[in-house]
Amino acid sequence: MNAWLVASAVLLTLGLPPCLWQVYRRTPQERLAGLNLAATMCSAILLLFTEGFNRSSYVDLPLVLAVLAPAGTLVFARFLGGQAAQGEPD
Amino acid sequence: MTVRHVCALVLLVLGVAVLLLSAAALIALPRPYGRLHALTPATSLGLPLVALALAVETGPGRSAVKLLVIAALTAVGGAVTTMAIGRATAQNARLLRKDSPP
Numbered sequence: 001m002n003a004w005l006v007a008s009a010v011l012l013t014l015g016l017p018p019c020l021w022q023v024y025r026r027t028p029q030e031r032l033a034g035l036n037l038a039a040t041m042c043s044a045i046l047l048l049f050t051e052g053f054n055r056s057s058y059v060d061l062p063l064v065l066a067v068l069a070p071a072g073t074l075v076f077a078r079f080l081g082g083q084a085a086q087g088e089p090d
Numbered sequence: 091m092t093v094r095h096v097c098a099l100v101l102l103v104l105g106v107a108v109l110l111l112s113a114a115a116l117i118a119l120p121r122p123y124g125r126l127h128a129l130t131p132a133t134s135l136g137l138p139l140v141a142l143a144l145a146v147e148t149g150p151g152r153s154a155v156k157l158l159v160i161a162a163l164t165a166v167g168g169a170v171t172t173m174a175i176g177r178a179t180a181q182n183a184r185l186l187r188k189d190s191p192p
């Protein structure tokens with residue numbers, strides 16, 4: 001067990017649950033904020049796993065996640081914003 | 091315990107601390123716009139610090155460059171997505187028109 005795995009364990013147990021809690025509740029837009037932070041947390045955890053298990057080839061996973069997570073969030077935001085009123089604001 | 095390893099550990103602890111603070115802020119800050127402030131520290135500071143710690147640990151080379159690319163992608167993507175979520179929230183609350191400029 002090295003420092004990298006300890007850090008990833010801390011992030012898994014203390015960092016991810018608040019994001020999942022936020023994804024579970026309230027309006028879709030607020031859930032999207034939780035999803036966005038969960039993606040960042042998962043990128044960090046995957047990065048720490050690559051160093052903790054000494055497998056540098058696994059860096060590609062967080063690299064792909066760092067590219068796709070913002071794109072996915074933008075797609076969600078586009079559709080969630082579309083529910084707004086057609087005409088003038090109230 | 092070389093100097094480089096100590097520097098990497100310090101950067102790691104700072105990065106993890108920022109990520110944990112962001113997670114706590116996501117729950118604690120007021121709905122719905124205050125919570126958006128919890129997203130950007132994680133993407134602009136937390137993950138880049140963790141990636142920098144890993145880059146310092148692995149030493150100069152191709153893998154360090156890949157780690158720094160991940161940090162840059164996350165930092166840029168984080169700022170953009172936070173604004174997009176704020177806009178979608180405002181549109182849904184009818185504060186913005188649907189076709190308002192981004």
